[in-house]
Amino acid sequence: MIIDCAVYRDGTREDTGQHSDDLAAALAGLGEDDFLWVGMNNPTGDEMNRIGTVLGLHPLAIEDALEAHQRPKIERYKDHLIMSMRMVSYSDDDITTNEVNLFLGANYLLTVRHGGPSLVEGRRRAERRHDALSHGPTAALYSVVDTIVDRYEQVARELETDVEEIETSVFSAEPTSDSTRIYRLKREALEFRRAVVPLKEPVVRFSETAEPPEARPYFRDIADHLGRAAEAIDTIDHLLDNALTAHLAQLSVQQNSDMRKLAAGATIFAIPTAIAGIYGMNFEHMPELSWPVGYPLCLALMGSACVYTYRRFKKSGWL
Amino acid sequence: MIIDCAVYRDGTREDTGQHSDDLAAALAGLGEDDFLWVGMNNPTGDEMNRIGTVLGLHPLAIEDALEAHQRPKIERYKDHLIMSMRMVSYSDDDITTNEVNLFLGANYLLTVRHGGPSLVEGRRRAERRHDALSHGPTAALYSVVDTIVDRYEQVARELETDVEEIETSVFSAEPTSDSTRIYRLKREALEFRRAVVPLKEPVVRFSETAEPPEARPYFRDIADHLGRAAEAIDTIDHLLDNALTAHLAQLSVQQNSDMRKLAAGATIFAIPTAIAGIYGMNFEHMPELSWPVGYPLCLALMGSACVYTYRRFKKSGWL
Amino acid sequence: MIIDCAVYRDGTREDTGQHSDDLAAALAGLGEDDFLWVGMNNPTGDEMNRIGTVLGLHPLAIEDALEAHQRPKIERYKDHLIMSMRMVSYSDDDITTNEVNLFLGANYLLTVRHGGPSLVEGRRRAERRHDALSHGPTAALYSVVDTIVDRYEQVARELETDVEEIETSVFSAEPTSDSTRIYRLKREALEFRRAVVPLKEPVVRFSETAEPPEARPYFRDIADHLGRAAEAIDTIDHLLDNALTAHLAQLSVQQNSDMRKLAAGATIFAIPTAIAGIYGMNFEHMPELSWPVGYPLCLALMGSACVYTYRRFKKSGWL
Amino acid sequence: MIIDCAVYRDGTREDTGQHSDDLAAALAGLGEDDFLWVGMNNPTGDEMNRIGTVLGLHPLAIEDALEAHQRPKIERYKDHLIMSMRMVSYSDDDITTNEVNLFLGANYLLTVRHGGPSLVEGRRRAERRHDALSHGPTAALYSVVDTIVDRYEQVARELETDVEEIETSVFSAEPTSDSTRIYRLKREALEFRRAVVPLKEPVVRFSETAEPPEARPYFRDIADHLGRAAEAIDTIDHLLDNALTAHLAQLSVQQNSDMRKLAAGATIFAIPTAIAGIYGMNFEHMPELSWPVGYPLCLALMGSACVYTYRRFKKSGWL
């Protein structure tokens, strides 16, 4: 579905009809440096084909825009290029990605997204930069891409916060079951990486040949932001790996401490049990049995043995 | 065995005889942009030699087509190239690969497979694209390769589903023996990777020099699909690694919890046993023994000690 | 805030006013090889814009200098370059990084830091090398960068000391909980690496084209120091990884030894308990019970069984 | 020791004397495309020097041929090249490597091996290809190298069989001590890799410049076989890594199950022991003691408690 459609003359927006005839007419009427900006969401095959005919898109590029699981890339065709990206959003340890395909021609920009958050923020950013916009659609492309990449860095920061939560949990005193959450975050980081990393190299190459040349530092800047996001993901991934190993070590320490408690407990009870066993024997000649103080003495012996053993274990850190 | 054989004139199929004399005659009678398409399955050495002589194949290329464990590659000889691929199918945690060798000459395409699913789907796809087919055998090669590579992505998706099953099992409450299945899937992912990854680089290079130039974006698209499949395999591999480590962590957590139960159980029983031991002693002067309420009191003491200990352990999470 | 500002004529400092008009005048009055050196700390957007206008900085470069989480890099614009670095300080297992942006133009050096230790040390080093300073701002840039990079090596040495502490703790006899500290240090090493490693490649490239050519070996030397620091971080990281695995092994050894103690203890107590149980049975015909030496003999038997078992376990290393 | 020596004229063998004078004479009498083939085994320094003088070998090349632990490589000198390889054989989890040095000049091939299996198979293969052999010594070199590399693939297949044995053992029900064998195989795989991998790159480069050009596809084919062997070793290595981790997981599962059995066993015995303890107490007023059915009832109680507990544990999988 076409959700927005306008012609930019000297950087100023003029709304236009959304029918393909209107678009063809609009295209025909463009002066130098003017351009057409069309925004689509969840286009059907028909819609894509119609707009593809108007703009003269390559059949494979149209196919790419319809497929939902494109790999992030920049593909150049004879007179246009397609930039496939993923928008990323994150909530509750869950990363959602939505594909966006951006078609850049000499005098048009077509943005095609499959669900996900609106790109209107990118359009607004572009429209604030009148001057740049008056030099053609590349500045508009920059604004959209910049908006999406900014979001990458924000999501990376949110992931970092979650990693910190996990660290706190892993190194708490109790045996926790953090492996589930660590695994989950690693999974999300993997998906995030697949959205970010494949894009960096093509953006660098694009930044070297983008037209007009004034736009190049801007795309270099985007490549830089992508590099930063990729680095943050790497760090997150490493930290999660380390957290998992540390988690294993913590569990081992915990188990050791539990085993020592078990051993200490068994020993403490074993001594009075052994003494009781001895005085429960039925020998006829057991002088202690007839002592009046035999029983209290025996209890005292048991008690002190327990207390003594307990203290020893306490002191040596086993209890 | 030759299983299919036809001449394509202006993109339209004409069946032809399968004897090598027929093939030589067919080749001789081809006009510009016409081509011969021969499909073989499990060829014997004799058959390969005969067809090799007709088409003028290099002896090493013929040898490659007969050997079953070829590495995926594109090898260029003076006037033809050989593309070795593996068809992949997957069921019950088991990946099966079958080798296919595709010989592309100026006016012929020879497909040689060793068992495995039929390539007829690829042929049908090609025949639907009359126009492309009328420019020579490259379009036919594209259709076959595209069909095979599509299958890679499907298998990758099936593997991903199995990984999700494993995740559910690993993070379930019970101590499971998932390592066997994780190992098995890792093994299959390795085999899958060996079918996919070595092909990417040569296809990229081929896409830069393929003739006619109109075919190039199509092979670039295949390289892209291969890249996506390779990336999916990487992700699967990483997830399985992580799942195995998480599995170890889960086992450790489980063991900790079992050890605590053991310790708690031992302690609960130790107390009444110790009390019984005490009142089983044979001292003459044990006043409690002659109290009428001695026995019920003692039982009550034992009972409350058990209940108290049980509750303590319950509260602290040891039971 | 501008915290220092001077003109260097023939390598000699002359203080100048800090207002942007003063700076513009100072710039205008510079002879060949003279240059202006401005130092800022925590600049506001306004301040950066003002100085950017005076020096003719690119808008993106100004933006970079204001953002706090820049990736270390060297970015070239038409008539100046920006070098983004991080100063590193370390105390109590905690690495703090502060960003510094260095703008090098033909006749100025602008240093912008965000908090952190003062760069005055670098300025002093530069002023000691009159001769080099008289050839333009590159020598001043070298001194500042050299000071920062020296600090990297010092921090690496401090980290190495901490790793040695951890090693001592890991291989001590007691089960320690070193994983927390190992994790923490790995985290810091990661942050450290992010400050150091991305800078090496750009500095190498800069060292090949720096003007004047006499400055090149000096920047090559800095690249070398960066390489050394990066190598030290790699070593630290590897050692920490190994220490963590060794820690796990030590815990396993410890647990084994504890389990053996538990088993040995249980066995030692089990024997007298079993004997006591036997003579506590109520059979009418148990001749030992009426032996006068029955009881002492029994005690002796229990005692020697305990001693014997204890010695056996001691000898086999279980206790 | 020279173990074989012959001149090949037009691809046909003519035996010749083995004395260095004979060799010098034979060399002098060679026509274009004729060549001398000398095979040595365990040469002494003297022998190598003598033959080196006759053939004009570089002193360093002679030294290399004498040293036993050469790294696989192709080294070019002014008018000859040396190819250092390792022959590999495998039995009983043990890989043995023997060094072979092949000297290729314009009109001679010198093969020097240090023990290990005979190269006669390679010679026979070469002699079968009369036609190729009539174009000079490169075809002879190809045959020898091809024979050695074929052996790599065979050894790789044998290793794969052993890995499968290990897998069966690791995933069997009993706790096995597979780590020893896994370690051993990893060690052998490492040694194997050192024989195979360093050779690939030089062979690829050699295949691009080999003379006569007709030989090039053959060496490309060898590079391909090396690539396959290297890939197989990688797979083996990965599988062994995974098997070791899976082994650890299996041990953990086993230990968990043992601990549960221990806990269950302790609980089953603890209940009758506690009951016996209670009725072993000496209270005067214990009505059950004088009941005629007291004892059988008590035994029944004990028995049913045991059976009940046993069944509970059985059902929950602890026993």
Added chain:
Amino acid sequence: MIIDCAVYRDGTREDTGQHSDDLAAALAGLGEDDFLWVGMNNPTGDEMNRIGTVLGLHPLAIEDALEAHQRPKIERYKDHLIMSMRMVSYSDDDITTNEVNLFLGANYLLTVRHGGPSLVEGRRRAERRHDALSHGPTAALYSVVDTIVDRYEQVARELETDVEEIETSVFSAEPTSDSTRIYRLKREALEFRRAVVPLKEPVVRFSETAEPPEARPYFRDIADHLGRAAEAIDTIDHLLDNALTAHLAQLSVQQNSDMRKLAAGATIFAIPTAIAGIYGMNFEHMPELSWPVGYPLCLALMGSACVYTYRRFKKSGWL
């Protein structure tokens, strides 16, 4: 301190005075292909500055020679180069490295070491090769470097021996605490690697441009030896990693076996204890108690229960 100093004319040594004036005179008096060889040990800053002035060394090169923790490298200045290496010695699981800096000019070689073994062996090797030495100082450099690199291979072999000791210990029956030694060796291997690996690339590059060209194969040979040493270190590192994991697996196996012994022991004792408990009960009507054979029968029952259980556990491998 200058420890040796000589002029080589036509490859023959002539001692010369060690004062800097002597050196300057000696330098001035050199014919073509003659050169000055100066050896220093632990030079002070003054000494280095003096000799640097005589030989015309770059200030940064002098600084490098004084700093003790240089990274191995080859640095080219306008008319000389500096090669920084580390000598390596190994004893008692401990690798010691000493830095050597070699300055090669057109007509001099200056070797500067910081402690460590003497380089006299390299000098002697050089002096044996009169012919090479008569072509300038490069041959002398070769001899010194060759001597140092030979030592790398020897140390690698010693490390390999130690790894074999560890393997024997890890796979012995007893639970050993090998992790300490494995860690230690890994640490040393890391240090060793830092001495060897960074040198390889620069030596390869040097071998391609060394003068005179006859020297090139010799430096290529050194690069080859470095490659071999680096490969050996890699192997050692991998083996140690694997040994550590195998060690963990062995500990797990050991712990499993101990736990089974504990469980078996507990069960063996639990049965007679339960029986004794039963006949220690005070029921009035326990017919067995008054049987004359009651007691011996009971003992026999206990004994056979113990023997039976013991045999069962023995058979199933738990004991």
